[in-house]
Amino acid sequence: MSWQSALACWFLRRQFRPxxxxxxxxxxxxxxLTARRAWSPRVPKGWVLRECNGPNDMPLRGEWFGPVHSAQASNIHASTDRPTVLYCHGGGYYFCSPRSHRSIVFGLATRADAPVFSLDYRLAPEHRFPAALDDACAAYRRLIATGIAAESIVMAGDSAGGGLALATLLALRDAGDPLPSGCLLFSPWTDLAATGATLRTNDGRDPMFSGPAIALAAKVYLGDAPATHPYASPVYGDLNGLPPLYIMAGSTEVLLDDSQRVADKARAAGVDCEFEVWENMPHVWPMFAPFIPEANRALDNAAAFVRRVTSARSGAAAQPPGAMSMV
Structure with missing residues (x-):
């Protein structure tokens, strides 16, 4: 554990957990608090950031970030010859925004050399379940409609956004939509019924959350909807037929079990699932990039996953039936 991550844990324990x-x-x-404290990295040279909040942008409301040569500032358009990431930010479904998560989005995009659309989905309690899910599904379908191949897309998200990304896969699969190449999840919140064992065993160890806070946050989003609905809590869903998953979580998180159970269910269903538990890392530690080394390494690994799964799918799609992929 680096001194930088130790400092981040100290800060969270004093400022956020109370x-x-x-x-x-x-x-x-x-x-x-989030709006005031959100640090926004500079747009790197050779990249462009466009805020998409006009009536003509719907349902792609949010921020488009990509290389200048593969994204047009006057139009939402991703390159069809490189990966594209659809990112869902965390924040318990009731706070945070694409702006608050630019450190993850910028870090992932530049490492993977992939345009990222960071979705500004509707928040609770003004817009309860399934509003966020409807927005994520609509955004994915709009990307497909613009000519982006499903095999070049990776869904991604953190915390509530990680649960949303996974739930979106379930909804798309059930509706018969073509699925993306993979799904990248940072500390996903997948059980809004709050039944995970680590809500108790890691309560007090997690520098960011107390265990009982999770059920309180779930009520803000769910309203009267059942907490075990698989589109709200994908840990209760049928994971058969999903694309490869890559999940990261910290060993002291109260939400660790939300990741562990999804990984176990995915593997039992025959889904290719990589699951990494990082020792003593706080919830969604890639948010602290570029300031803590573990955040940078996590984004390096995440970018490698994006490149790997999109290369594998695009290579397989380009070959005739029966041909062997060399990827």
Whole structure:
């Protein structure tokens, strides 16, 4: 554990975790704190960032970030000859935004040399389940409609956004849509029924969350919807037929079991699933890139996954039936 990550854990334990010990959630305060504290990296040379919030951008509302030579500033358009990532930010479904998650998005995009669309899905409690899911499915379908091949797309997300990305795969599969090449999940929240064992065993060890806070956050998003609905809590879903998954979580997270159970179910269903547990890392530690070494290494690994799964799918798609892929 680097001194930088130790410092991040100390900060979270003093500044963030106390808020999760309170018996109620103050949505407006959470949004205000995030907006004030969000650090935004500079757009690197050779890349372009476009905010897409106009009426003509729907359902691709959010931020488009990509290389200048593969993204047009006046139009949302990804290159068809490179990977494209559809990213769903975390924040319990009720706070945060694409802006608050630029450190992950920029770091992943530049490492994978892949345009990323960071989705600004509707937030609870103004828009409860399944609003976020509907937005994610609509955004994916719009990417396909613009000419981006499914095999060149990777779904990705962190925390609530990780659960949303996985739930989106289930909804797309059930609807018969072509699925992306893979799904990348950072500390995903997959069980809104809050039954994971680590909600108890890691309570007090997690520098960011208390265990009981998870069930409180779930109510903000779910309203009267059942917490075990697989499109809200994909850990309860049938994972058969999903593309490769790559999951990362920290060993002290109260949400660690949300990742472990998904990995176990995916493997039992025959899904290619890589699952890494990083010792003593806080929830969604890639958010701290480029400041902590573990965040940078995690994004390196994530970018390698994006390149690997899109290369494998595109190579297989380009060959005639029965041909052997050399990828």
């Amino acid at each position: 808020e999760t010990l309170k018996p109620t959630i103050n949505v407006e305060k959470a949004r205000a």
